[in-house]
Amino acid sequence: MGDQPKRVRAWVRHLADRSYVVLIDGPDGEVEVGRTRRTRDVLSTARAGAARVLGVPEDGLGLDDIALTFARPPYGTDGQWVRIVAVENSHDASEASEIGLLGRAYWFDHEAAWFVTVTGSGTSLHPGEHLDFAPSVTDEEVAAFDAYISGANQRP
Known part of the structure; x- marks a missing residue:
């Protein structure tokens, strides 16, 4: 990746059981990099998966290098x-x-x-x-x- 960290686009897909699929934009397009049941684990799942897919050490990607989009869940309404x-x-x-x-x-x-x-x-x-x-x-x-x-x- 060189000296400049690459910005990795990641997003979350909500599953019916209220768990999350974490995806990134990889070299060949959209790649599922992990699943979790905890919101707090989504960013670290994206980081570890991006490092794996991009073939770089995980510590080579900072949390700020992941542009995470966490869509509104399909359950729940305001109020x-x-x-x-x-x-x-x-x-x-x-x-x-x-x-x-x-x-x-x-x-x-x-x-x-x-x-x-x-x-x-x-x-x-x-x-x-x-x-x-x-x-x-x-x-x-x-x-x-x-x-x-x-x-x-x-x-x-």
């Missing part, structure tokens, strides 16, 4: 109810306390994740694999959420 079913670090009490909470989700392209607002703890980013997009929702949960949102928008 829909979701339930948090997992977190990155379940040993962190502040993260683990979100498991089971109901929220409203909005896709955030730049982060390839969902902004989820939940009652009492505000808004945070969650990868799609941490969310249930068809939760059972109680009237009490909806009322608590609406009250929280209404109160959050009021100035003192």
Whole structure:
């Protein structure tokens, strides 16, 4: 690749089981370089696969050398109810306390994740694999959420 790192175009294809296929533009066109079930592993999968396909050492490609496009998933719509079913670090009490909470989700392209607002703890980013997009929702949960949102928008 010479002294200048080559910019590699990579993208994600969503599968029905909510896993991801990672593809790159190789010398002979589109090449599948790996699959993962975790959003956080997509970029490293693209990097390792690009190095393999291009025949260069993996450390010869920086993460900035990968131009990753992470398309909006085919599941989920902005403003829909979701339930948090997992977190990155379940040993962190502040993260683990979100498991089971109901929220409203909005896709955030730049982060390839969902902004989820939940009652009492505000808004945070969650990868799609941490969310249930068809939760059972109680009237009490909806009322608590609406009250929280209404109160959050009021100035003192």
